[in-house]
Structure formats: C-alpha cells, structure tokens
Amino acid sequence: MSLRLLSPVQVGPYRLANRMVMAPLTRSRSTSDGVPTALNVEHYRQRASAGLIVSEATLIAPQGRGTPDTPGLWSDAQVEAWKAVTAAVHEAGGRIFAQLWHVGRQSHPALQPAGEAPVAPSAIQATGQCRTPEGVVDFGAPRALELDEIPGVVEAYGRAAERAIEAGFDGVEMHAANGYLIDQFLQDGANARTDAYGGPLENRSRFLFETLEAAVAAVGAERVGIRLSPHNVHGGISDSDPWALHEHVVQGLAGRGLAYLHVIEPRTLPGGRHREGEAANAAPRLRPLFDGPYIAAGGFGRDGAEEILAQGHADMVAFGRWFISNPDLPRRFAEDLPLNPYDRKTFYTPGPGGYTDYPTWEEAGAAAG
Numbered sequence: 001m002s003l004r005l006l007s008p009v010q011v012g013p014y015r016l017a018n019r020m021v022m023a024p025l026t027r028s029r030s031t032s033d034g035v036p037t038a039l040n041v042e043h044y045r046q047r048a049s050a051g052l053i054v055s056e057a058t059l060i061a062p063q064g065r066g067t068p069d070t071p072g073l074w075s076d077a078q079v080e081a082w083k084a085v086t087a088a089v090h091e092a093g094g095r096i097f098a099q100l101w102h103v104g105r106q107s108h109p110a111l112q113p114a115g116e117a118p119v120a121p122s123a124i125q126a127t128g129q130c131r132t133p134e135g136v137v138d139f140g141a142p143r144a145l146e147l148d149e150i151p152g153v154v155e156a157y158g159r160a161a162e163r164a165i166e167a168g169f170d171g172v173e174m175h176a177a178n179g180y181l182i183d184q185f186l187q188d189g190a191n192a193r194t195d196a197y198g199g200p201l202e203n204r205s206r207f208l209f210e211t212l213e214a215a216v217a218a219v220g221a222e223r224v225g226i227r228l229s230p231h232n233v234h235g236g237i238s239d240s241d242p243w244a245l246h247e248h249v250v251q252g253l254a255g256r257g258l259a260y261l262h263v264i265e266p267r268t269l270p271g272g273r274h275r276e277g278e279a280a281n282a283a284p285r286l287r288p289l290f291d292g293p294y295i296a297a298g299g300f301g302r303d304g305a306e307e308i309l310a311q312g313h314a315d316m317v318a319f320g321r322w323f324i325s326n327p328d329l330p331r332r333f334a335e336d337l338p339l340n341p342y343d344r345k346t347f348y349t350p351g352p353g354g355y356t357d358y359p360t361w362e363e364a365g366a367a368a369g
C-alpha cells in the first residue's frame, strides 16, 4: 500500500520528498554558549529522510534562554557550527528549518545574562519548573517588558532569521506555541498589559505579527513558517477563549504567502505526552482558515497520520517522539516495520545515549544478525 505520507509536497520554494516532518525537539546537547556540536550534526544527519526537519527550538538572543545547553543563532560561532548541521542534512537529501525561540517567563535568573529576571509581557510568574546549571527550580518571577524594549526583541527575531539563512537553513519557524514569549503575549492568562500589546485580540496578537513580519522582511514569506498550540498548558498558560484567539491569529496568517502553518493538537501535554483517545480537533477547525500548507502535530502515529491526510485536514504531519527513537522513521512507515521505543530518561541528558545511538532498521538487523 502506498502511503499518502510518503508522497511529495511543495513547501515554499521546496519540493519535499515526503509529508513527514520531524517535529522540533529540544535535546540540550549543544554547548553552554549555545553552539551546536558534532553530536548535533550526527543527530540531524541521521534523520534527514524526513521531508522536512524543524530544528530544536533555537534562541534568538541570550535573554531567551530557559533551558541549559540549548542552541542559539546570535553569535558567529553558532552560525558557523549550524553550517555543519545544515550541510549534513542537505548532503543526505533533506531540508531543515530553524525554530526561532524566546522563552519569556519560562526561565530563571540562573539562566539569564547577569542573573537578571526573565522578561515577559506582564509580571505574572509561570507555574512549573526549569532545569538550571544548579538543579531544577521553580520558574523565576518575570518583569514586564517596557513598551520601548519591544522593538528590540522584534528586531532580534528578524536578525535570527537572517542568521539562520546564513547558517544554511532552508527557512525558519516562528515558535509561537507552548507558552513561550509569543504565546505569552497571545494568551490573556499571561498578558495583562494595558498598552497596544494587551487587551483585545488585535493587541495581544500584535507581537506575533510584528515578529513574523520581521522574519518575513529578513528572509521572505516563503521561507517562514509558524507553530501554534491552542489550549496549551505549558508553564500554566491559559486563555479565556482559546479558539477565538487562535482563529483570529490564523485568519491573520492567511494571505501572506507563508511557508506553512504548524499546529499542535490540544490533546498534547507538556513533554509530548497526550490525552489518550482524544481526536485531533485543531486541524479540522483551523486548517480551513489558512491558505498554505498545514502541518498537524501531536500524538500521531502512522495510521492517525494517514487518516488526517485522507480527511484533508492536513498536508503534512509532524512526529516528535517517534523521530527521537527512529532515525529512519519514513522507511519504517513505508514498510510497516516495528518502531524502536523511546526512552524519556534520555530526552535532555548530555551525550550520545538516547540521542545518536538509536539504530536504523538496517543497523538493528545487522546487530541482531
């Protein structure tokens, strides 16, 4: 049986070999300065048979950090090191976008330049914890961004997009999901501003559209995608009317010639877990409002992915945890082969264990034989 997932698709200027997207996956295996390593090169090279790889969330500026050893795109050393990753993916026939990240309040002074408070739309603390070099701690109390600081943050998104292209990425994905900075502006549980960036939907989505426009101005709309997560609970984020909010946003994203819209299904919980048995309900609702390629994510396996493509609710499907443990996931789906189980314990630990040592089907067979 030929799978829809394995048929080609056009995304911006690129003809992708298949409709399987490797979801962005933070793995905390870069240096403490946010520089990718040889291990990162190998990890992405192994997974280049995905039609599109979206990189792990990558910091636009030092102030955006909320997890140790995550990569960035602000320094020359980072750009040079990313070049090795993107070249390896391209040599293996793949495509890769960089996910642009600022965590906002999901941080702690121990992760911030000069030990300062993390910044956010409002001084409303996230609930939950983060890892720091000194151990796991509660998220720190953020300070509200001053109105005149916001253009600087917007500019940093544009600069990071430009540097991503310089580093050989095929495009960028705006990380507007999972309760991070852009999402904090969107959702009224985290945004109590009374200026042009708070209150009505138009104001709360202003930061998203400004950062998007900065990236588009830097690299062109056809190289810019965006990720959203309606009903998300990361860091205790909430909104009084999440569907109205996200429908408003998606309507505003249409007509811009963007590379794609990437949406995490509300059934997905932090850490990639999801509510068993819950149907995908974001794609049927949001996909009709958008006019470009739509990527559905969150809790998909081979059959669920085929189903959502067949229903016409998505053009591509992203896989997170299955790509962690199966570097050759497209082949395994194509031939309906068993999947390697993933090991949650090594999601964020240093070194190759659980990162570059999951075998392909061929390697597993060779080892067994």
Ligand SMILES: Cc1cc2nc3c(=O)[nH]c(=O)nc-3n(C[C@H](O)[C@H](O)[C@H](O)COP(=O)(O)O)c2cc1C
Residues within 6 Å of the ligand: 023, 024, 025, 026, 027, 055, 056, 057, 099, 175, 177, 178, 227, 264, 268, 271, 272, 273, 274, 297, 298, 299, 300, 318, 319, 320, 321, 322, 347, 348
């Ligand atoms: C270890 C891990 C790291 C993740 N890192 C990111 C990230 O950097 N950016 C992001 O948007 N989502 C991130 N996610 C969410 C995934 O991209 C994906 O949406 C989630 O795992 C659900 O998809 P799945 O059911 O196919 O795993 C992460 C998930 C996991 C398990």
